Amino acid sequence: MxxxxxxxxxxxxxxxxxxxxxxxxxxxxxxxxxxxxxxxxxxxxxxxxxxxxxxxxxxxxxxxxxxxxxxRRPVTHAEAGFPPPGGGTGPGPGTVEGLVDLGRKDMDPSRRSVLGYSLFSVALTVPDWPDVVGRMEAVQKGQAGRIGMPEVDMVIAMTERVSELDDQFGGRHARPMAAAFLVNTVTPYLRADAPEAVRKAMMSAASDLCYLTGWMAVDEGLHGLAQQYYVKALQLAGASEDHLTYCTTLRGMSVQAVDLGHGPEAMRLADAAAAASPQAGPRMRAFLAGQQAHAAAQTGERSSALLYLKEAEAAMDKAESREKAFGSYDPSALHYHISHVRHELGDLPGAVEAMKESDKLCYAVYRRSRVKERATLAEFQMQMGHLEAACGTWNEALDEYPLVQSNKVDQRMQTMLRMIRPHLKNRTARALHERARAVAPATLSA
The missing domain is CATH 1.10.260 (434 Repressor (Amino-terminal Domain))
Structure with missing residues (x-):
C-alpha cells in the first residue's frame, strides 16, 4: 500500500x-x-x-x-480536504456547503481563484423542476440560532441594493460584495432553525441572490462561475417551490448561451424556462417568449423566431395595459430582443430601428445596459456602412462608459476600436478614436 x-x-x-x-x-x-x-x-x-x-x-x-x-465561520468538506457529502442534484446537505465554497472563491479580491471559471459548459447538468421541488435542506442548528421573516426581508433588501449597483455601475465590484454576503450572512441563515414557511422564504431569497450573482459573473465573462451560481439558484428555487426564480434563472442561462453563440443550448434552456412556467402572466410570458425568439433566430429557425416575437409583443401589450412595471421585463427589453432577432435574420435596418427604440425607452438607472446597447447599435450601424451615425452613437456610449465596470462593456469598446481603426483618415472616426483612447483603460486602447 x-x-x-x-x-x-x-x-x-x-x-x-x-x-x-x-x-x-x-x-x-x-x-x-x-x-x-x-x-x-x-x-x-x-x-x-x-x-x-x-x-x-x-x-x-x-x-x-x-x-x-x-x-467562528462556516467550514466546508472541500476546505477540510474531505470528499463532498453524498446526494443527488437536488438541494441536499451539500448545497449550502457548495455555495460557501463557491462564494469564498469569488470573494478573493485578486481574482486568481476565479480565473479557471471562464469556460462555458454546454454539457452542464441542469436540474429539472420535478427533481428539485420540495427537497428541503437538512436543518443544521447552531450558528445562526433561529431566524424569522425579518432576516428574510433583510436578504431581499440587500439583493435589491446590489442589483441597483449592478444596473448603474456594472458587476465587477458588486459581485464580490454579493459573494461575501452569501458566505457570511445568507448561508448561516440557511443552516439556522426556522419555521417551515420562513425556511422556504429564506431559500427563495437566497435563490434570487444566487441568480443575481451569476448574472454579474456573466457580465465579467466568468461563464463557468456563472453557471455554478445558476445551478445553485435552481436548486434553492426548487427547494422553496419558487417557480418565478427557477424560470428566471433558466431564462438567464439561455441569455448567457445565446450571447456566446451556443444557439441550440440557448433554445433548450429557453424552452425549459417556458415549459416550467405554464401559469405565467403576460409580462412573464413576454419575458420568456422574447428569449425564445432570440434563440430561435440564432439557430436559423426564422418562422419560429417570428412567431415567438409576435407572442412576446402581444403579451407585452397585455401586460402594459394592466400596469407598467419598473424593474422587470419592459418595452425597452422587448425592443432589445426585437433588434437582435432582426439582426440574426439579416434585417439590419430593422435591427437598428428596434435598438434605437430600446435606447429611447430605457430607464435612466440602467446605465450599464444603456452603454452596452448603444455600443451594439453603433456596431449595427457600421455593418450598414453608416460610419458617421455609428461614431455619434459610440460617442454617446463613451459619455457614461467611465462610470461602468463591466467586462461586457469593455468588450464592446474593444470592438469599437477594432471597427474604426481602418477609418482613421475620416475626421469623425479619428476624433472618436482619440477620445476613446483617452477614457478607456490602457489595456483596451493599446
Whole structure:
C-alpha cells in the first residue's frame, strides 16, 4: 500500500485553530455527545486525519462543526480536504456547503481563484423542476440560532441594493460584495432553525441572490462561475417551490448561451424556462417568449423566431395595459430582443430601428445596459456602412462608459476600436478614436 498524502486542508484549519491534538480530539468528542453519539477519539486519531486518513463519514460533519465554532465561520468538506457529502442534484446537505465554497472563491479580491471559471459548459447538468421541488435542506442548528421573516426581508433588501449597483455601475465590484454576503450572512441563515414557511422564504431569497450573482459573473465573462451560481439558484428555487426564480434563472442561462453563440443550448434552456412556467402572466410570458425568439433566430429557425416575437409583443401589450412595471421585463427589453432577432435574420435596418427604440425607452438607472446597447447599435450601424451615425452613437456610449465596470462593456469598446481603426483618415472616426483612447483603460486602447 502506498503512503498517504497529508491532508493539507485539514492541516491549515488545525493550525488556524491553535489547538493541540488532544484539544481537537476533545472538541470532536463533544460534538458527538451533543448529537447523541458519544465518541472517544484521542491524539493518535487526529494525527491520522492530518496525515491523510479519511475520518468515518458520520464523523466528518462533527469535525467541521467543531472547527467552525472555533474559527467562528462556516467550514466546508472541500476546505477540510474531505470528499463532498453524498446526494443527488437536488438541494441536499451539500448545497449550502457548495455555495460557501463557491462564494469564498469569488470573494478573493485578486481574482486568481476565479480565473479557471471562464469556460462555458454546454454539457452542464441542469436540474429539472420535478427533481428539485420540495427537497428541503437538512436543518443544521447552531450558528445562526433561529431566524424569522425579518432576516428574510433583510436578504431581499440587500439583493435589491446590489442589483441597483449592478444596473448603474456594472458587476465587477458588486459581485464580490454579493459573494461575501452569501458566505457570511445568507448561508448561516440557511443552516439556522426556522419555521417551515420562513425556511422556504429564506431559500427563495437566497435563490434570487444566487441568480443575481451569476448574472454579474456573466457580465465579467466568468461563464463557468456563472453557471455554478445558476445551478445553485435552481436548486434553492426548487427547494422553496419558487417557480418565478427557477424560470428566471433558466431564462438567464439561455441569455448567457445565446450571447456566446451556443444557439441550440440557448433554445433548450429557453424552452425549459417556458415549459416550467405554464401559469405565467403576460409580462412573464413576454419575458420568456422574447428569449425564445432570440434563440430561435440564432439557430436559423426564422418562422419560429417570428412567431415567438409576435407572442412576446402581444403579451407585452397585455401586460402594459394592466400596469407598467419598473424593474422587470419592459418595452425597452422587448425592443432589445426585437433588434437582435432582426439582426440574426439579416434585417439590419430593422435591427437598428428596434435598438434605437430600446435606447429611447430605457430607464435612466440602467446605465450599464444603456452603454452596452448603444455600443451594439453603433456596431449595427457600421455593418450598414453608416460610419458617421455609428461614431455619434459610440460617442454617446463613451459619455457614461467611465462610470461602468463591466467586462461586457469593455468588450464592446474593444470592438469599437477594432471597427474604426481602418477609418482613421475620416475626421469623425479619428476624433472618436482619440477620445476613446483617452477614457478607456490602457489595456483596451493599446
Amino acid at each position: 502506498g503512503k498517504r498524502d497529508p491532508n493539507r486542508g485539514l492541516e491549515r484549519l488545525f493550525r488556524e485553530s491553535t489547538w493541540t491534538l488532544s484539544q481537537f480530539a476533545r472538541e470532536v468528542n463533544r460534538m458527538g455527545t451533543e448529537r447523541g453519539t458519544p465518541l472517544r477519539y484521542r491524539e493518535p486519531s487526529v494525527h491520522q486525519w492530518l496525515g491523510g486518513h479519511l475520518p468515518k463519514e458520520h464523523v466528518r460533519p462533527l469535525i467541521l462543526e467543531a472547527l467552525a465554532r472555533r474559527l
